[in-house]
Amino acid sequence: xxxxxxxxxxxxxxxxxxxxxxxxxxxxxxxxxxxxxxxxxxxxxxxxxxxxxxxxxxxxxxxxxxxxxxxxxxxxxxxxxxxxxxxxxxxxxxxxxxxxxxxxxxxxxxxxxxxxxxxxxxxxxxxxxxxxxxxxxxxxxxxxxxxxxxxxxxxxxxxxxxxxxxxxxxxxxxxxxxxxxxxxxxxxxxxxxxxxxxxxxxxxxxxxxxxxxxxxxxxxxxxxxxxxxxxxxxxxxxxxxxxxxxxxxxxxxxxxxxxxxxxxxxxxxxxxxxxxxxxxxxxxxxxxxxxxxxxxxxxxxxxxxxxxxxxxxxxxxxxxxxxxxxxxxxxxxxxxxxxxxxxxxxxxxxxxxxxxxxxxxxxxxxxxxxxxxxxxxxxxxxxxxxxxxxxxxxxxxxxxxxxxxxxxxxxxxxxxxxxxxxxxxxxxxxxxxxxxxxxxxxxxx
Numbered sequence: 159x160x161x162x163x164x165x166x167x168x169x170x171x172x173x174x175x176x177x178x179x180x181x182x183x184x185x186x187x188x189x190x191x192x193x194x195x196x197x198x199x200x201x202x203x204x205x206x207x208x209x210x211x212x213x214x215x216x217x218x219x220x221x222x223x224x225x226x227x228x229x230x231x232x233x234x235x236x237x238x239x240x241x242x243x244x245x246x247x248x249x250x251x252x253x254x255x256x257x258x259x260x261x262x263x264x265x266x267x268x269x270x271x272x273x274x275x276x277x278x279x280x281x282x283x284x285x286x287x288x289x290x291x292x293x294x295x296x297x298x299x300x301x302x303x304x305x306x307x308x309x310x311x312x313x314x315x316x317x318x319x320x321x322x323x324x325x326x327x328x329x330x331x332x333x334x335x336x337x338x339x340x341x342x343x344x345x346x347x348x349x350x351x352x353x354x355x356x357x358x359x360x361x362x363x364x365x366x367x368x369x370x371x372x373x374x375x376x377x378x379x380x381x382x383x384x385x386x387x388x389x390x391x392x393x394x395x396x397x398x399x400x401x402x403x404x405x406x407x408x409x410x411x412x413x414x415x416x417x418x419x420x421x422x423x424x425x426x427x428x429x430x431x432x433x434x435x436x437x438x439x440x441x442x443x444x445x446x447x448x449x450x451x452x453x454x455x456x457x458x459x460x461x462x463x464x465x466x467x468x469x470x471x472x473x474x475x476x477x478x479x480x481x482x483x484x485x486x487x488x489x490x491x492x493x494x495x496x497x498x499x500x501x502x503x504x505x506x507x508x509x510x511x512x513x514x515x516x517x518x519x520x521x522x523x524x525x526x527x528x529x530x531x532x533x534x535x536x537x538x539x540x541x542x543x544x545x546x547x548x549x550x551x552x553x554x555x556x557x558x559x560x561x562x563x564x565x566x567x568x569x570x571x572x573x574x575x576x577x578x579x580x581x582x583x584x585x586x587x588x589x590x591x592x593x594x595x596x597x598x599x600x601x602x603x
Contacts, residue, residue, distance in 0.1 A: 187226075187228045187230070187290045187291075188227040188228045189228065189257050189258040189259055190226060190256070190257055191225070191226055191253055191254055191255065191256055191257070191283075192225050192226060192227050192254070193224075193254075194223070194225070194250050194253060194254065194279075194282075195224075195225075196220055196222060196243060196246045196250075197220070197221040197570060197574050198218065198221075198238060198240070198243045198574065198577050199218070199219050199220070199221055199238070199506075199540060199573035199577050200216035200217070200218055200238075200573060200576040200577035200580050200582060201216060201217055201504070201506060201534065201538055201539075201540070201576075202215065202216060202332065202534075202535060202538050203216055203217040203504055204316060204319050204341055204342050204344070204533055204535075205316050205317040205319065205321065205324050206314040206316050207314055207315040207316055207317070207591075208314065208372055208374065208375065208587065209373075209374030209375065209403035209405040209600060210403070210600065211586075211589075211590065211591030211592075211598065212317070212587055212590045212591040213504075214329065214582060214585070214586060214587065214589070214590050215324070215327050215329050215580070216329070216576065216577075216580055217503075217504035217585070218237075218238025218583075218585065219235055219236070219237065219238040219504075219505065219509075220237070220238055220243055220246055220278060221234070221235055221506075221508070221540065221565065221570060222236070222278045222279060222281070223565070224253075224282040224285075226286055226290075230258075230286050230290045231286065232258060232281075232282040232283055232284070232285035232286025232287070232289065233281075233282055233285050233508055233560075233563075233564075233565055234277075234278040234279060234282035234285065234561075235278060235505065235506055235509045235512070236274050236277055236281075236476055236509075237274045237476050237503060238585075239583065239585065240583040240584060241584065242272065242274055242275060245271045245272045245274070245275040246275045246278065246279070248271055248275075249268050249271050249276070252264040252267050258282075258283040258284075258286040258290075259283075261279070262482070264276075264279075265480070269479050273455075273476065273477055273478065273479035273480075273483075274476045276480060277475050277477075277478075277479055277480045277481075277483075278476075280480040280481065280482065281480070281481065281508075281512055281561065284298060284299075284481065284560070284561070285560035286560070287560075288560030288561070289559050289560040292559050293559060294515070294558070294559060294562060295481075295512075295560055295561050296515040296519045296555065299482065299485065299515075300485075300519055301519070302518035302555055303519070303521050304517070304518055304555070305518070305554065306552045306553070306554060306555070307513075307514045307517040307518065307553050307554075307555060308368075308526040308551055308552050309526050309528070309529050309548065309552065309553060310369060310370045310526040310527070310528060311360040311361065311364065311369045311370065311532070311551075312370055312372065312502065312528050312529060312530060312532070312533075313353060313356055313360065313369060313370060313371050313372060313388070314372045314533075315347050315348050315353065315372070315375045315376065315384075316344065317346055317348070317594065318345060318346040319340040319341040319342050319343075319344070320334075320335065320336040320337065320339075320340035321346075321594075323594050324594075327593075329580045329581055329582055330580070331576055331579040331580050341535060342533075342535055344356060349380075350383040350384040350387040351387060353371070353384040353388060354384070354387035354388050354390070354391040355391075357369050357391060357392075358391050358392075360532065361392075361396075363532075364532055364548040364549070364551065365550035365552070367396050368396060368397045368399070368424065368526045369388055369392075369397075369398055369399070370399035370401060370427075371384060371385050371388065371398070371399065371401070372401055373400050373401060373402040373405075374402035374403040374404070374405035374406070377603065378402070378413075378414050378603050381400070381402070382414055382417050382418060385398060385400055385418060386421065389421045394421070395422075396422070397424040398418075398421055398422055398423055399423070399425055399426075399448075400418065400423070400426060400429075401428055402429050402603075403428055403451070404428050404429070404430055404432075404451055405600065405602060406429045406430055406602065407430065407603065408430050408438055408439060411426075411429035411430045411439045411443075412439060412443055414429065415439070415443035415445055416443075418445075419445065424446065424525065425445070425446040425448040425469065425470050425525070426439075426443070426446065426447050426448070427447075427448040427450070427472070428449050428451045428452070431452070432452055433452045433453070433458075433461055433462055433465040434467075436452050436467030436468060437465040437466050437467040440466065440468065440469075446469045447467065447468045447469050447470070448469065448470035448472060448499065448525075449467065449468045449470075449471060449472065450472040450501040452467055453468060453471055454474075454477050455477070455478070456486075456487070456490075459490060463494065468496065469495075469496060470496065470497050470498065470499055471487065471491060471496055471497075471498055472499045472500060472501035472528065473488075473498050473499070473500055473516070473520070473523070474500065474501040474502075474503075475512060475516050476509075477501070481512065481515065481516050481519070484498075484520050485519060485520055487520075487522075488520045488521065488522035488523070489522075491522045492522060497522060497523075497525060498520065498522045498523045498524065498525070499524075499525035499526065499527055499528065500516060500523060500527035500528060500529075501528055502527070502528040502529045502530050502531075504530045504533070505529075505531065505534075506534070506539050506540050506541065507531075507539045507540065507541035507545065507563050508541065508563060510546050510553075510563075511546065511561045511562045511563045513527060513529065514553055514556065514562075515555070518555050531545070531546070531548070532548065540566060540569045541564060541565060541566060541569075542564045542565070543566075588600070
């Protein structure tokens with residue numbers, strides 16, 4: 159079709175007007191929050207060991223669905239437990255009737271309830287805004303600086319999933335059993351050799367090139383032997399981390415530091431409790447120190463400037479109070495000479511996607527992030543489709559608008575029914591540990 163100049167200009171003007179009208183329609187979307195649905199869920203958890211004991215048969219989360227006047231629904235996920243479900247219900251009054259665009263307006267009040275509650279609500283607001291404006295969450299917060307997000311393997315000592323004491327747990331309400339019917343097939347990992355094998359299998363399956371050992375479980379010498387076995391399995395070429403969750407004394411931490419200084423230690427995480435003790439270990443051992451225990455709130459930073467306990471902070475958008483809080487932490491960390499990584503608790507795919515966006519918009523996250531996600535069995539997540547893939551030790555930033563994943567209503571309903579039937583209302587690693595090892599208590603090594 160041949161067009162003269164006047165016709166071409168008319169068509170161009172119409173196209174521009176159409177684009178303007180589309181933008182105006184998006185800008186005019188009414189994102190007034192009309193309803194908030196909180197759904198507590200329970201997802202299967204293998205018998206992982208930590209300083210706190212042994213993970214029970216399920217981990218708990220709260221799912222948030224935030225409906226707006228124009229029909230957009232934003233989703234969020236935050237930590238679990240009845241106390242947090244109640245906190246989210248309490249926070250509803252601060253949020254209903256406000257625009258999703260105004261998530262900062264209720265931040266201060268919501269954070270007085272809990273940071274975790276606000277983080278879930280902020281995520282749901284950002285997801286709604288992203289869906290309404292057809293933008294990814296990270297694009298709303300300055301744009302992604304990376305599309306591939308690296309993760310470290312998170313290695314736990316553990317029991318077999320079909321250990322008889324574990325299967326005898328009255329809280330189990332699913333069909334797991336022995337052998338092929340076990341929750342997973344990673345096996346019993348309570349020796350240095352089996353831990354090195356687990357690290358190798360995680361590397362083969364997910365491609366991890368950095369390895370973090372969750373310590374504070376057995377005698378420190380056994381755990382150092384496990385770290386050394388991992389190092390030998392990878393010919394000393396993969397960076398290592400160790401996290402005793404503050405179960406070691408200062409003397410033990412310093413002795414163990416001497417034994418690991420010849421390995422490629424990326425950082426030494428929370429070997430002792432409290433900023434003063436961490437500062438003493440950091441000064442005397444010279445290793446890079448990290449925390450998710452002694453600097454976990456903005457109010458902890460002033461003391462940390464004095465005590466100098468760490469080099470790396472493991473940010474967590476739940477505990478710090480949202481994705482925007484992690485960005486603010488990054489700015490402060492720049493000035494203090496700190497680097498960032500990401501902390502992880504057991505979580506589903508909504509949090510997994512959110513963590514990808516956190517890493518994408520926070521340039522100070524220069525260490526591979528932690529994630530429990532490989533321990534969530536395939537098909538147990540509450541998002542549409544399969545579990546989000548990890549390949550080459552990395553995950554791709556989602557391409558979909560908002561947080562980048564959708565809830566599967568049937569999976570959410572099943573996970574809520576599991577929550578209702580299992581009777582678990584809070585995390586309690588100690589009770590199962592005492593059944594496995596009568597007389598166990600969290601004493602210091």
